[in-house]
Amino acid sequence: MLRKKECVAMLLAGGQGSRLYALTNNIAKPAVAFGAKYRIIDFPLSNCINSGIDTVGVLTQYEPLELNEYIGNGQPWDLDRAFGGVHILSPYQAKKKSSWYEGTANAIYQNMSFMKRYSPDYVLILSGDHIYKMNYAEMLRAHKATGADCTIAAIEVPIKEASRFGVLNCNPDGSIYEFEEKPKVPKSNLASMGIYIFTAEKLFKYLAADDADPNSEKDFGKNVLPAMLNAGEKMFSYRFKGYWKDVGTISSLWESNMDLLGEEPVFDVADSDWKIHSRNPLAPPEYIGDGAKVGNSMVALGCEIEGTVENSVLAAGVVVEEGAVVKDSVLMAGTVVKRGAQVVYSIVDENVVIEEGAIVGEDKEKKAGIAVLGRNITVAAGAKVAGGQIIDKDYKGE
């Protein structure tokens, strides 16, 4: 019996995320914590399973250890399958050659045999850098309806930001006549989301051709998509209207966390129609103490709050002691804010200890920027971390 999957997803998770500085010193960007209990990769993985796509290859390269451990056998996303499921695809040594992934297209090309095991009709290419909820099944339906060889998900962005993206110039029917990668002067504000559906045989053909081209940078946006367009393949855009955020910078990561807050949040992770699955922390319910004040915040299991928490996102097991204040901040798992310490307009990574009376960050209004503390460090009692400062070692102050 021929066993096959209609659509296989390939998730590019090898990026370093260098603009997240201390937060990605030892972990890949898709493994960065988000929204009190999630990691960035939970979003594309949940989108896959919620869209009925149960075969996902996750391509890792930069600091893959924590990401591999997090994904494990894929059970939290219901992706532990006898046929299909989630698979970590690291660069490997082959008989004839071995190499690191050189670009997005090369990474997929090197895993041709993985995709072919499932004889897919379509291949969905995803990246692990975005926070969004999207039904890929609808995009696949559109891909089939237009008879396209490649469909690119696209979103309208403010025109002044369009030059940061791959820009799609389209006909009224949605077909793409021009693709510009990060143009200086964009002709439209329709940005590629880096989400592609390819008809599998076309993808395999163009990846092979791209690999054979010594001048190619082996990149989808720069090489493969323009090559397909030049050859006259049918390429369509698929309009996405909804929340979609690249969390590749400190400020966008902070903003996206804040978007979860409020009665009518900009982005709702508690959507029962589109559950975001994740590996759950093993922790008792959070305890909010007698003297605590918690307002406009998201707090995960295992936290112990005796101080004040305002406009903040606190991950599992965070401790805020009596008299401590956490404001406009994102605190990742296991961080401790001791008595009388203050954390303002900051992102604090896992297992950081902020000793008594220390002050981290400055009020948002002062425009000094977001303070960032890397994981497993200690900020000494009474020490002061200025707004916008990025620290990845134990800190005793100036």
Next chain:
Amino acid sequence: MAHSMVGVIFSNIHDENVPELSRHRTMASIPFGGRYRLIDFALSNMVNSGITTVGIVTKNNYQSLIDHIGSGKDWDLARKDGGIILLPPYSDETDTPYTTRLEALKSITGFLNHRNEDYVVISDCDGIAHMDIADIVRYHEEKGADITMVYHEETDVESSYYITLTPDETGRIKGLKINPKLTGKKFNLYVNVMVMSREFLINTIQDAVTRGLVSFGRDILTKNVDTLKIYGYAFKGFYANISSVQKYYEYNMDLLKKDVRDELFGARDIYTKVRDSAPSKYNDGAIVKNSLISDGCVIDGTVENCILFRGVKVGKGSVVKNSIIMQDTVIGDGAHLDCVITDKNVVIRDRRNLAGCEALPYFVAKGRML
């Protein structure tokens, strides 16, 4: 591992003590402590002590239990060899479903025969404690006991069936009484956790069957207290016996004490079913004091001295005090609740006032809309 152990958990025994809570479920699946079911504590104690095979004896209303346990993966008990094995009642031409613990044990002799572990750890679900089972088995071996029964010092018990133990200075049980009159003085309450060798248990069951015995407590334990080597293991930590709805209320509230939380949750993990709820949200206007809040809650009102289970909503201007609010209960705007227990999926409409008292909390049954 010096010795191998298999667990047997009785999911239904003592259901009658908490009729409100066990109407639609087993004792094992009664919610406790914000995100747990009673069985999670017995199961976690076993798993944390290295037990990888647990038979769960069921009788009535075990749908909620099956739903909770699933494949056992959340306790790391989805195993090729062993894992969680549900043992529903068995009957054929000669046998009717069991009515006593001894008959229940008889009905699982097939399971016991097929295992190869040295020891059987038997536990009920009405006790909440952080117990080191491996230490109990070590004690059992050291004493060369036939049966080791775990006890906890109490002054009161509300259960309709209980056993008190009187050990001598070596720990050997010299007196074992069923439902004795209580005088208000301290006594040793058997906490329904017991260890035997598998071989001893199988032989005891077979012997009981040939002699037509029916009660494990009366016919085996009390009658043989002089001839069998029954030892008592004193458990000295926090122990909560869910023997009435009032006790259920009190012990939930005990979790608001830091030392109790540290003992139950601090040293080892308590495993439970994972629901993938979003983290809880505390909106502007929320006032939360001295409370345990589970994931998936959305709080707009005031919550004081409460245990909130997963997915609870507290509307604007509502004040909820001294209450236990179970999973997915929705409290509208401007409601007042004091000393209330709401079971799962209750809806409290806007501006309702409900009050009980600490000695008699007001109980709202599952799925009710008030």
